[in-house]
Amino acid sequence: MAVHELDVLKDIPANVLTSNIMNAFAEAAVVCLDNQGHKSGVELEIIGHLNSHIILSWSDEITPQIKDAWHDLQETTEYGATYLAILIIYRLTPFKVIERSLKRTGFDYWLGEKEDEAYPFQKKARLEISGILQENKGNTIARRADIKLTQTKQSDDLDLPAYIVIVEFSKPRSWVEKK
Numbered sequence: 001m002a003v004h005e006l007d008v009l010k011d012i013p014a015n016v017l018t019s020n021i022m023n024a025f026a027e028a029a030v031v032c033l034d035n036q037g038h039k040s041g042v043e044l045e046i047i048g049h050l051n052s053h054i055i056l057s058w059s060d061e062i063t064p065q066i067k068d069a070w071h072d073l074q075e076t077t078e079y080g081a082t083y084l085a086i087l088i089i090y091r092l093t094p095f096k097v098i099e100r101s102l103k104r105t106g107f108d109y110w111l112g113e114k115e116d117e118a119y120p121f122q123k124k125a126r127l128e129i130s131g132i133l134q135e136n137k138g139n140t141i142a143r144r145a146d147i148k149l150t151q152t153k154q155s156d157d158l159d160l161p162a163y164i165v166i167v168e169f170s171k172p173r174s175w176v177e178k179k
Contacts, residue, residue, distance in 0.1 A: 043056070132166065134169065
């Protein structure tokens with residue numbers, strides 16, 4: 001089980017989406033972690049198909065202005081989970097996020113091979129992401145993973161692997177499923 005260290009606001013892969021989008025997603029992740037009482041240096045446990053740990057650190061202070069900008073915690077959780085899921089995929093698989101998927105496909109992003117630098121990238125896998133700010137009896141990682149596994153069935157005819165990444169911020173931990 002490898003342990004990776006990550007500066008959430010600085011270690012943004014240059015060949016994943018755009019730096020502006022990734023910076024916004026990174027800021028959302030830090031707001032969620034801060035909201036749940038976590039400080040820089042917290043360990044994100046990764047379980048399921050992938051088993052690892054990532055130490056999440058950040059140097060920028062979460063100011064009242066930043067919190068106000070991310071006041072809608074449901075949306076903030078979605079974007080923060082997206083950032084961590086993209087980095088988990090990038091760090092622990094041979095893939096990287098290459099493109100946002102269209103609505104009604106059953107997944108959020110297309111994945112391409114990390115080593116592929118030729119644009120347009122080849123679509124090699126699917127990624128579905130979900131975030132939970134604080135798990136409770138009715139909203140668990142396991143339940144959310146089951147829902148997302150079912151959701152991705154609508155694109156199973158593509159005959160490409162699908163990764164499902166659920167990020168829970170209160171622990172913090174992430175469940176990764178591959179089908």
